[in-house]
Amino acid sequence: MSHIFDALQRSEAERSGGESSLTEPSTFSVATELLQIAERKRRSAATGNIATPSSAEVLDQFPSLPVSIRPDSRLVSVGEEESLGAEKFRFLAVRLRQLRQSRPLKKVLITSTIPQEGKSTVAANLACTLARRKQHKTLLIEGDLRRPTVAQKFGLGRVPGLSERLRGESQSPNVYRLEALGLWVLPAGSAPENPLELMQSGHLSPLMEELTAWFDWIIIDSPPVLPLADTSIWARLADGVLLVTRKSITEKQQLQRGLAALEPGKLLGALVNGSTDAAHSDYYQRYGPAASSPESPHSKK
Numbered sequence: 001m002s003h004i005f006d007a008l009q010r011s012e013a014e015r016s017g018g019e020s021s022l023t024e025p026s027t028f029s030v031a032t033e034l035l036q037i038a039e040r041k042r043r044s045a046a047t048g049n050i051a052t053p054s055s056a057e058v059l060d061q062f063p064s065l066p067v068s069i070r071p072d073s074r075l076v077s078v079g080e081e082e083s084l085g086a087e088k089f090r091f092l093a094v095r096l097r098q099l100r101q102s103r104p105l106k107k108v109l110i111t112s113t114i115p116q117e118g119k120s121t122v123a124a125n126l127a128c129t130l131a132r133r134k135q136h137k138t139l140l141i142e143g144d145l146r147r148p149t150v151a152q153k154f155g156l157g158r159v160p161g162l163s164e165r166l167r168g169e170s171q172s173p174n175v176y177r178l179e180a181l182g183l184w185v186l187p188a189g190s191a192p193e194n195p196l197e198l199m200q201s202g203h204l205s206p207l208m209e210e211l212t213a214w215f216d217w218i219i220i221d222s223p224p225v226l227p228l229a230d231t232s233i234w235a236r237l238a239d240g241v242l243l244v245t246r247k248s249i250t251e252k253q254q255l256q257r258g259l260a261a262l263e264p265g266k267l268l269g270a271l272v273n274g275s276t277d278a279a280h281s282d283y284y285q286r287y288g289p290a291a292s293s294p295e296s297p298h299s300k301k
Contacts, residue, residue, distance in 0.1 A: 055137065062184065069155060073153040073154070105268075106217060108240050108241075109143075110122055111242075111243060112243065113225055118246055127183060138219065139175065139186060142161065151185070161186060165207060173207065245270055
């Protein structure tokens, strides 16, 4: 398969050229606080004294969760900041900041053509990298309701998340702060029986509008493009899409079908995961120090 690194630069040039029981830590209190903020806003408006709560006031109400990063998480952006992989994610973050100087870009969807190309790992590493700029509040959404893995990477256990919010079981957005990383996470929550119907229930779009007002960056880990229709819903809500491919895994025909399924105007580019060398013609090298051996296991998701 031919290398497709530098698709970010090319797309920009083209545009310019023409495991525990389910727990709910402080969920009720968070919802109460948010309702109180809304009530204060309503009363202020009624008296002609409008006082809109700031994003910081809202984000302060979200509960914090401890982080316990698993050894196999492949989060090179946390604890392996000097690695080549971490450097590549810093480069990707810079490119995204450059792109949004010329276009609206806050909600970035990370997807792939098929499973096991590394999209969830890319999404988690990119979110951690963007969160290092404290003035930019970054949210990572675990949008793959069928096979979520992001919460596992951070060792968050099972907590209410997006599924519970979309089912109307929670008034809270179910956003949690990973204080050690300066990052906020909206996990998938419990696995729904009908993910696609749940996402089409009409609750997702209003939720995304709220989150967009509160955060500077929103990174969405979605299901793969080809087997499922879920990604099309996320793509409509996102400002831009990054397509993750994997060397020796992604076939040319699959890549072509994946690209055809995405809206060209939102495609920021494609990046290669699983390269065996450090050439900058590839976008991403294998995760972590163990990558030096050709027999090293690859990240699966």
